[in-house]
Amino acid sequence: MSGSVHSGPEVGTRATVPIRRVSLHDEVVARLRELVLEGELAPGTRVPEKMLCERFGVSRTPLREALKVLAAEGLIRLLPNRGAEVTRLTPKEAEEMFAVMAVLEAAAGEAACRRIRDSEIEEIRALHARMVERYHAGDRPGYFDLNQAIHRRIVEIAGNSVLAGIYNGLAIRIRRARYAANLSPARWDEAVREHEAILAALVARDGTTLARLMTEHLRHKAYAAAAALRDEPGDVS
Amino acid sequence: MSGSVHSGPEVGTRATVPIRRVSLHDEVVARLRELVLEGELAPGTRVPEKMLCERFGVSRTPLREALKVLAAEGLIRLLPNRGAEVTRLTPKEAEEMFAVMAVLEAAAGEAACRRIRDSEIEEIRALHARMVERYHAGDRPGYFDLNQAIHRRIVEIAGNSVLAGIYNGLAIRIRRARYAANLSPARWDEAVREHEAILAALVARDGTTLARLMTEHLRHKAYAAAAALRDEPGDVS
DNA sequence: GCTTTTCATTATGAATGCAAAATGCATTAC
C-alpha cells in the first residue's frame, strides 16, 4: 500500500463488499436468456454460435457453455452438429406450466399464511396498492411487474426455497407467453378483484381460502394466456 | 473391407435407426451426475477439473460444459476461480423437496384419476405386486426401485409433462438422501400399507382420496428421510 | 518464535486451432 493508492471508497465503513466480477459465462447466460425471453430471438430460429459471439463480443467457449445451460433450462434445444434453436412455447406447454404454478402457489399461500409477519403483510399491501394504482393508470407493464412481484413475494414468504426456485424458473419461462399484452379490460378488472381477495385472505391468515383463491386466480390467468397464445401462437417478427 | 462394407445389421428390416453417436458432453453430464448421485463424490468435496478429465478421458472443454449444466441443476456449486464442489443435501433442503414433491404428487394423483385407463391401472397393479413381493423378500433396493417406478408412472399418467419433468428432477436430486437404507421395519410396513391404499384409490378413480393419501405418504417419507439425514448428515467416506 | 511477504506452482477462465460433420452450390447424369 505505497501511497493511498488502492484505498477503496470508505474503507472500513462497510463490511467486505465482494467485488462483483461476474464471469463471462454467467453474463452470457443472463443476456442470452433475456434475448430469448424478450422474443428478440424468435422461437424456432436457428442460433448460430458465430452470430452470438459477435453480438456479445466473446469467444465460442463461454458462449457454448451458456448454450448448454439454457438447453438444460429448456429455453433452447441443441441439435447435434447443427447448433441450437429457440424452443417454441406451445399452448399445451403453457397450460401445463400454469397448472404446476397453480399447485405451487396454492401450497405456498397456505404456508405463507402460517408464517407471514405483520411487517410482511404491510409489504404485500404496499405492493398491492401500487399495483392497483398502475391498474387505474392503465399501465400494463407496470401492473404486470407488480403483479409478478406480489406472487413472488408470497412464494418467498412461504419459506420453502426449493419451491421458490422451481416457481421462479417457471415464472421466467412463462414470460415468453407475453399474455399480459392481450389482457382484456374485463379480465384485467377481474384479476384486480381476485388480488383484493387474495390480499384479504393473507391479512386474515386464512390459508385454506388463500390456497383456493390462488388456484382459481391461476386458472383464470392460464385461460387468458391460452387465448393469447391461440391468437398469436408463433413468431411475431 | 471395400466390399459390402456399410451393410448395417439387417438392412431394411428395421426402420432407419439413427446411429447413436452421443456427444461427449452429454455422456460426461450423465456420468458425472451418476458419480454425484451414487455418492462416489462425497458432498462438500472439491472437484478439480483435471481429476475428472483423467477419469473420463476427455479434455476440459466438454467437462466444463458438463459442470455448468450440473451446477444449473443444483448438484454442484461453482466457486468463481476455485472450481466446483459437490453440494451438500441439507436436512432442510430435503424437507423442502419432499414438501414440493408432495404437492406435485397430490396434483398428479388427482389428474391421473381422471385420465387413467384400465390398462394403466393393470400396469400399476403389476408394479405394486412386484413391489410387495420385494418387500416380503426383504429386498430393499428392489423395493425402492419399484416404489419409485410406481410414483413416477402415476405422475406420467397425469399427462402434464412439465410437472413430470420437475418431479423427475426432484426425484433425482432427492436420491442423494439415500433414506431407503435406513428404512425401519415399522416404517417399511406402514409404507406398504399406504401403497395399498393408494392403489385402491387409483382403482376407484377417487382423485380426492388419492391426493390426500399421497400427501400423507410423502409426509411420512419425508419424516423417515429427515431421521436418516439427521443420523448421518455428512460425508460417509 | 511468529507473522508477513514474496515467489513458484497449480488450477481456472477464456481464446484459438484443428478435424469432422453439415450446408450450399455447381455440375453431371438421366
Place this chain on the structure above:
DNA sequence: GTAATGCATTTTGCATTCATAATGAAAAGC
C-alpha cells in the same frame, strides 16, 4: 427439365494453448 452427385465453404465438437487468479511454501521482518 429434374434429380442426384461431388466439391467448396461454413459450422460445430473437441483439444490445446494462453493469461490470470488462487494455493502453498520458503524467506524476510518484527
